[in-house]
Amino acid sequence: MSTISKIEKFRVPPRWLFVRVETSDGIVGWGESTLEGHTEAVEGAIQDLTERFIGADPSNIEDIWQTAYMGRFYRGGPVLMSALSGLDIALWDIKGKKLGVPVWQLLGGKLRDRVKVYGWIGGDNPSDVVAAALERKEQGFTAVKMNGTDAASWIDSPDILRGTVDRVKQVRQIGMDVGVDFHGRLHKGMAKQLARLLEQCQPLFIEEPLLPTQPEEIADLSNAVSTPIALGERLYTRHDFRPYLERRAIDIAQPDVAHCGGISELQRIASLTATYDVALAPHCPIGPIALAACMQVATSAPNFTIQEMSWGIHYNRTSDQDPLGNADLHTYMANPEVFTVKNGHLEILTQPGIGIEINEDRVRQAAKYCLENMSPWRNPLWRGDDGSLREW
Numbered sequence: 464m465s466t467i468s469k470i471e472k473f474r475v476p477p478r479w480l481f482v483r484v485e486t487s488d489g490i491v492g493w494g495e496s497t498l499e500g501h502t503e504a505v506e507g508a509i510q511d512l513t514e515r516f517i518g519a520d521p522s523n524i525e526d527i528w529q530t531a532y533m534g535r536f537y538r539g540g541p542v543l544m545s546a547l548s549g550l551d552i553a554l555w556d557i558k559g560k561k562l563g564v565p566v567w568q569l570l571g572g573k574l575r576d577r578v579k580v581y582g583w584i585g586g587d588n589p590s591d592v593v594a595a596a597l598e599r600k601e602q603g604f605t606a607v608k609m610n611g612t613d614a615a616s617w618i619d620s621p622d623i624l625r626g627t628v629d630r631v632k633q634v635r636q637i638g639m640d641v642g643v644d645f646h647g648r649l650h651k652g653m654a655k656q657l658a659r660l661l662e663q664c665q666p667l668f669i670e671e672p673l674l675p676t677q678p679e680e681i682a683d684l685s686n687a688v689s690t691p692i693a694l695g696e697r698l699y700t701r702h703d704f705r706p707y708l709e710r711r712a713i714d715i716a717q718p719d720v721a722h723c724g725g726i727s728e729l730q731r732i733a734s735l736t737a738t739y740d741v742a743l744a745p746h747c748p749i750g751p752i753a754l755a756a757c758m759q760v761a762t763s764a765p766n767f768t769i770q771e772m773s774w775g776i777h778y779n780r781t782s783d784q785d786p787l788g789n790a791d792l793h794t795y796m797a798n799p800e801v802f803t804v805k806n807g808h809l810e811i812l813t814q815p816g817i818g819i820e821i822n823e824d825r826v827r828q829a830a831k832y833c834l835e836n837m838s839p840w841r842n843p844l845w846r847g848d849d850g851s852l853r854e855w
């Protein structure tokens with residue numbers, strides 16, 4: 464019997480956490496557990512899983528998933544689920560490689576030939592927005608996602624909202640479709656106003672219109688506007704999606720494969736949401752392994768609609784002293800060409816496993832540098848004019 468012989472984790476620039484699983488018969492699978500700003504906590508949780516699963520049969524993905532989830536009483540949440548996600552993705556990669564098929568073959572086969580994508584452009588800095596969108600257009604994207612507003616208070620100047628509408632209009636004018644991410648920064652009074660004002664721009668969706676602790680309030684907002692409501696990057700497992708589905712609060716589910724419980728749980732969330740006529744649009748502003756894992760489910764899930772793709776470059780801060788230049792989606796890949804966007808789509812991945820080849824030397828070199836020279840990435844803390852803390 465083949466067993467899991469090694470589980471390693473690699474913290475790499477710009478802010479990603481990769482997992483490498485090796486089996487006793489020499490197969491290597493890669494996963495991603497990136498949880499921005501909480502890297503060391505997830506590393507600890509991966510260490511816990513490592514102790515538990517050395518010697519286990521890697522083909523029993525569901526048993527390992529259940530054991531990791533249920534086995535020590537406490538379950539769910541961003542840290543434990545991100546660790547489990549990385550392991551789950553690596554196990555699917557191993558299974559696909561062992562059987563010589565892409566993972567989507569094991570999820571039911573393909574029902575599309577290409578996968579629609581959108582590019583993340585931030586959007587907090589007004590002067591950069593159009594330039595960033597044009598860059599995505601040149602890269603082959605037809606749709607982007609940008610942030611809505613800076614963190615406003617419960618009530619705030621209407622000028623803030625007008626600024627957002629202007630920025631979204633400018634990007635629409637260069638011929639791009641736009642998703643608008645409220646980032647949970649607004650409260651319900653202002654979120655409703657902004658959502659209504661944006662209707663004239665016909666966004667693809669409004670994301671996290673309120674914090675993902677407010678299913679009832681989001682359902683109310685959803686009833687007040689015509690734009691589809693999207694949410695899910697801060698929900699972990701299908702259990703967290705349930706209240707949003709039962710209350711008809713969302714139109715688009717955005718689980719993140721590196722947080723929600725991996726390919727196994729992404730597939731289950733896809734099926735669950737489909738029964739509520741909710742589409743799947745996996746969140747993925749992170750690394751290439753997470754994107755490859757999303758692509759497997761995107762290829763086989765009937766209710767998949769659009770995939771987020773970060774490209775990566777927008778994340779680098781000059782102070783990071785990244786030895787690899789601006790590490791991006793392609794930096795750690797031996798077959799970067801598979802992530803070439805054409806007419807707004809990626810072709811489905813056809814290689815065995817999750818469909819990408821990792822440049823292991825590059826990962827090891829970057830991880831070593833990162834550990835010795837860089838402090839773990841943290842998101843900035845934002846404060847309002849009155850000095851009180853605001854949502855990032």
Ligand SMILES: O=C(O)[C@@H](O)[C@H](O)[C@H](O)CO
Nearest residue numbers: 499583644646696746748
């Ligand atoms: O939906 C998105 O891509 C954003 O909300 C990112 O997850 C957040 O800025 C952290 O990087």
Ligand SMILES: [Mg+2]
Nearest residue numbers: 644646670696
């Ligand atoms: Mg978001």
